[in-house]
Amino acid sequence: MTSASPSGRRTGRPRSAEADRAILDATRAALVELGWGKLTLGDVASRAGVAKTTLYRRWAGKSELVVDAVAALFDEHLELPDRGGLQADIEGVVLQFAALLERPETKTALMAVVAESTRDDALRARIRSAIVDRQKTLVLLGRERAQARGELPHESDPGAADRNADLIFDVIAGTVLHRTLVSAESVDAEWARSFAALVVGGLASVGTLP
Amino acid sequence: MTSASPSGRRTGRPRSAEADRAILDATRAALVELGWGKLTLGDVASRAGVAKTTLYRRWAGKSELVVDAVAALFDEHLELPDRGGLQADIEGVVLQFAALLERPETKTALMAVVAESTRDDALRARIRSAIVDRQKTLVLLGRERAQARGELPHESDPGAADRNADLIFDVIAGTVLHRTLVSAESVDAEWARSFAALVVGGLASVGTLP
Amino acid sequence: MTSASPSGRRTGRPRSAEADRAILDATRAALVELGWGKLTLGDVASRAGVAKTTLYRRWAGKSELVVDAVAALFDEHLELPDRGGLQADIEGVVLQFAALLERPETKTALMAVVAESTRDDALRARIRSAIVDRQKTLVLLGRERAQARGELPHESDPGAADRNADLIFDVIAGTVLHRTLVSAESVDAEWARSFAALVVGGLASVGTLP
Amino acid sequence: MTSASPSGRRTGRPRSAEADRAILDATRAALVELGWGKLTLGDVASRAGVAKTTLYRRWAGKSELVVDAVAALFDEHLELPDRGGLQADIEGVVLQFAALLERPETKTALMAVVAESTRDDALRARIRSAIVDRQKTLVLLGRERAQARGELPHESDPGAADRNADLIFDVIAGTVLHRTLVSAESVDAEWARSFAALVVGGLASVGTLP
DNA sequence: TATTAACCGAGACGGTACGTCGGGTCTTGTA
DNA sequence: TACAAGACCCGACGTACCGTCTCGGTTAATA
Numbered sequence: 001m002t003s004a005s006p007s008g009r010r011t012g013r014p015r016s017a018e019a020d021r022a023i024l025d026a027t028r029a030a031l032v033e034l035g036w037g038k039l040t041l042g043d044v045a046s047r048a049g050v051a052k053t054t055l056y057r058r059w060a061g062k063s064e065l066v067v068d069a070v071a072a073l074f075d076e077h078l079e080l081p082d083r084g085g086l087q088a089d090i091e092g093v094v095l096q097f098a099a100l101l102e103r104p105e106t107k108t109a110l111m112a113v114v115a116e117s118t119r120d121d122a123l124r125a126r127i128r129s130a131i132v133d134r135q136k137t138l139v140l141l142g143r144e145r146a147q148a149r150g151e152l153p154h155e156s157d158p159g160a161a162d163r164n165a166d167l168i169f170d171v172i173a174g175t176v177l178h179r180t181l182v183s184a185e186s187v188d189a190e191w192a193r194s195f196a197a198l199v200v201g202g203l204a205s206v207g208t209l210p
Numbered sequence: 211m212t213s214a215s216p217s218g219r220r221t222g223r224p225r226s227a228e229a230d231r232a233i234l235d236a237t238r239a240a241l242v243e244l245g246w247g248k249l250t251l252g253d254v255a256s257r258a259g260v261a262k263t264t265l266y267r268r269w270a271g272k273s274e275l276v277v278d279a280v281a282a283l284f285d286e287h288l289e290l291p292d293r294g295g296l297q298a299d300i301e302g303v304v305l306q307f308a309a310l311l312e313r314p315e316t317k318t319a320l321m322a323v324v325a326e327s328t329r330d331d332a333l334r335a336r337i338r339s340a341i342v343d344r345q346k347t348l349v350l351l352g353r354e355r356a357q358a359r360g361e362l363p364h365e366s367d368p369g370a371a372d373r374n375a376d377l378i379f380d381v382i383a384g385t386v387l388h389r390t391l392v393s394a395e396s397v398d399a400e401w402a403r404s405f406a407a408l409v410v411g412g413l414a415s416v417g418t419l420p
Numbered sequence: 421m422t423s424a425s426p427s428g429r430r431t432g433r434p435r436s437a438e439a440d441r442a443i444l445d446a447t448r449a450a451l452v453e454l455g456w457g458k459l460t461l462g463d464v465a466s467r468a469g470v471a472k473t474t475l476y477r478r479w480a481g482k483s484e485l486v487v488d489a490v491a492a493l494f495d496e497h498l499e500l501p502d503r504g505g506l507q508a509d510i511e512g513v514v515l516q517f518a519a520l521l522e523r524p525e526t527k528t529a530l531m532a533v534v535a536e537s538t539r540d541d542a543l544r545a546r547i548r549s550a551i552v553d554r555q556k557t558l559v560l561l562g563r564e565r566a567q568a569r570g571e572l573p574h575e576s577d578p579g580a581a582d583r584n585a586d587l588i589f590d591v592i593a594g595t596v597l598h599r600t601l602v603s604a605e606s607v608d609a610e611w612a613r614s615f616a617a618l619v620v621g622g623l624a625s626v627g628t629l630p
Numbered sequence: 631m632t633s634a635s636p637s638g639r640r641t642g643r644p645r646s647a648e649a650d651r652a653i654l655d656a657t658r659a660a661l662v663e664l665g666w667g668k669l670t671l672g673d674v675a676s677r678a679g680v681a682k683t684t685l686y687r688r689w690a691g692k693s694e695l696v697v698d699a700v701a702a703l704f705d706e707h708l709e710l711p712d713r714g715g716l717q718a719d720i721e722g723v724v725l726q727f728a729a730l731l732e733r734p735e736t737k738t739a740l741m742a743v744v745a746e747s748t749r750d751d752a753l754r755a756r757i758r759s760a761i762v763d764r765q766k767t768l769v770l771l772g773r774e775r776a777q778a779r780g781e782l783p784h785e786s787d788p789g790a791a792d793r794n795a796d797l798i799f800d801v802i803a804g805t806v807l808h809r810t811l812v813s814a815e816s817v818d819a820e821w822a823r824s825f826a827a828l829v830v831g832g833l834a835s836v837g838t839l840p
Numbered sequence: 841t842a843t844t845a846a847c848c849g850a851g852a853c854g855g856t857a858c859g860t861c862g863g864g865t866c867t868t869g870t871a
Numbered sequence: 872t873a874c875a876a877g878a879c880c881c882g883a884c885g886t887a888c889c890g891t892c893t894c895g896g897t898t899a900a901t902a
Contacts, residue, residue, distance in 0.1 A: 012877030013867045035329040051880045111325035119245040170389040178384025198412035205411025222846030432851030433893045455749040471854040535741035539665040590809045598804025621835025622828035642872025681875045
């Protein structure tokens with residue numbers, strides 16, 4: 001008897017991990033060269049040296065593939081180094097996020113998959129778990145640090161705390177996104193300083209209210 | 211600036227204004243039913259009772275058509291009623307913008323055309339002039355009113371004033387956009403109040419700094 | 421009023437007769453080069469300088485297209501020159517038919533479409549009207565001539581006459597087909613003479629029976 | 631002559647004879663259900679409860695497999711019972727051959743593999759040895775019997791005798807094939823009688839010629 | 841009022857990509 | 872070594888849209 005792995009497939013040739021990697025790399029390269037609109041799955045497959053069927057066996061379509069391809073970039077490039085103070089931490093994450101959004105593959109892909117996700121719940125869930133929620137942990141971590149430093153009070157009502165974190169997350173991510181992709185202007189250190197000051201000021205004033 | 215465009219055509223049958231209207235209406239209807247991704251120009255044409263030729267004579271492609279179709283909604287539905295105070299004005303515009311973004315045609319279209327525009331300068335310019343700049347005037351108007359009420363100081367340096375308005379615009383538009391489309395959560399009066407308080411608090415604290 | 425062609429399409433761009441011709445030519449060329457098995461409609465289209473859609477607008481599939489393409493060859497190359505006697509006429513048509521079946525495009529195509537037609541009634545009808553029935557008229561014409569010459573009696577029962585013609589048709593066409601494609605041996609003048617003698621002898625002996 | 635083919639493999643697991651049988655049965659079943667055109671080797675393998683590898687180890691492709699599958703039917707169902715006279719013997723073999731060709735698996739397969747064989751010499755050889763030559767022995771046997779009965783003379787020139795047998799074979803097999811598959815009409819006893827009469831009459835008249 | 845140039849609908853056209861299917865090969869674990 | 876399973880590469884399938892191009896026919900400003 002032995003084995004009987006509960007869910008896993010047991011027989012047949014196993015899927016090639018090499019192929020997975022090659023496909024995601026090819027997807028990012030194609031995004032850089034062609035952008036979302038002109039990217040085709042046939043082209044991705046041939047760049048990856050892989051048959052189209054191999055690609056479709058793993059991903060249901062362009063959107064799902066691109067989400068996974070750019071999610072890896074978010075994992076690699078977003079972190080929250082401790083800069084010693086709340087405003088400096090915010091500046092840091094803003095600059096990091098902006099740098100990510102200015103990469104050609106991210107810039108062209110992120111808005112597109114979000115647009116698709118407005119009509120596709122499964123895709124939205126995938127974006128949320130692969131990209132959005134991971135960014136949000138940075139906000140939570142930043143708050144913890146600020147509270148440890150005494151820069152922010154400990155919130156007594158946990159519901160209010162969550163709402164507050166969500167708000168701050170939308171403010172930071174949304175503002176940088178809009179600046180970068182809609183206004184199409186670059187984020188430099190000075191802009192990051194101004195924006196972080198605004199947020200910190202806002203937090204301070206809100207914190208004083210009951 | 212009367213009429214008589216010097217090089218304009220003079221003879222022949224003029225274009226049907228009826229057709230323009232029918233096409234834009236059909237575009238919005240198709241966006242609601244199908245979303246950006248599944249919208250096809252052939253379908254728009256047949257909904258509008260119009261030949262594809264007629265459509266292509268007026269718009270270069272899907273993106274341009276959709277920008278014009280949703281721009282009309284922005285023109286119709288965005289304004290800045292005077293609610294008597296800066297924070298209330300911000301709350302009002304936030305709720306209005308959120309309501310617009312929750313319409314199915316806007317939700318699916320706006321991110322998509324922005325995504326396309328990351329690779330197409332002409333499209334970006336069209337979006338800017340047809341949609342973005344018109345929203346920005348609301349920010350400028352709001353500032354004027356707040357200054358007239360004495361809620362905000364007059365900025366002496368015009369460059370700094372512009373930068374400030376741009377920042378506030380990115381904060382407001384970006385946050386609402388992110389909340390609505392990325393976080394996919396609705397904007398209610400309470401959220402609008404919290405967010406507006408944050409912005410006003412931030413503005414106050416920044417205003418006090420040199 | 422005037423026109424109103426009852427069934428014909430009136431509006432829109434008319435179909436290109438040039439395309440029809442180019443597609444059939446390309447089909448024959450591809451049959452020669454590749455044979456039935458390796459012939460693809462995409463390749464035919466590109467040889468013809470035509471889009472695949474143009475091809476599919478006219479023909480439902482490979483079989484239908486090939487039937488039409490080879491039918492044209494039958495029309496061009498089968499006739500019944502009067503050689504002055506029944507046996508000589510049969511020899512002539514046998515040689516002609518064999519020459520047709522030895523062309524590479526016919527050889528590879530005819531059996532293939534007949535094979536397909538065993539499962540497709542519409543295809544069988546198409547083959548019958550485009551190819552088979554036209555050959556059969558040669559048999560009927562040959563009989564008329566032979567009767568005019570006094571070589572064959574006039575059949576009094578029309579049903580028996582039809583059955584007889586069908587039989588002779590199956591004998592002639594079938595034997596040549598089998599010799600050429602199944603036995604895969606060539607048909608020369610001597611073989612044609614032997615075969616025609618057999619048929620004429622058989623006819624004579626049958627004719628003497630009640 | 632038992633086994634022990636000199637160069638044959640000796641070690642390892644021997645091939646399953648069960649699998650061979652299951653594959654050929656599955657092939658015939660699939661031919662009946664799907665016809666040649668829609669028959670796929672993957673489907674045959676799964677019907678047979680066998681991996682595709684196992685199938686490809688034994689046959690090079692669809693054509694070869696189908697030739698073997700239908701050849702078995704020819705072996706089973708063709709024989710030449712002695713009916714006491716040349717014409718009756720011919721009628722018998724005609725009816726038998728026609729019955730075979732009216733089976734769905736034979737009907738759809740035979741023309742298809744012959745069509746393939748026009749471009750594939752190895753396949754043609756396989757068809758010849760597995761199917762055609764076995765039918766031809768019936769013709770030779772029939773001639774022997776007729777000569778024994780005194781219905782046909784002994785041919786002095788062996789070359790002419792071979793040519794004659796080939797001709798009669800093409801006439802009989804070809805005519806039945808054409809009647810059944812091209813004309814798509816059934817072969818009944820009366821048609822068989824007419825046709826056999828024609829052949830016997832032809833043979834008689836030819837026999838009298840030098 | 842007649843001319844005439846630009847418009848209009850319909851739909852065929854050459855393309856490109858789609859997502860699926862089948863062919864034949866290869867790579868697992870098991871017998 | 873064979874076997875079942877199933878992933879692999881390849882190439883064709885038939886469809887859908889793209890944006891362009893004829894068609895025959897209409898319409899309004901101009902001459």
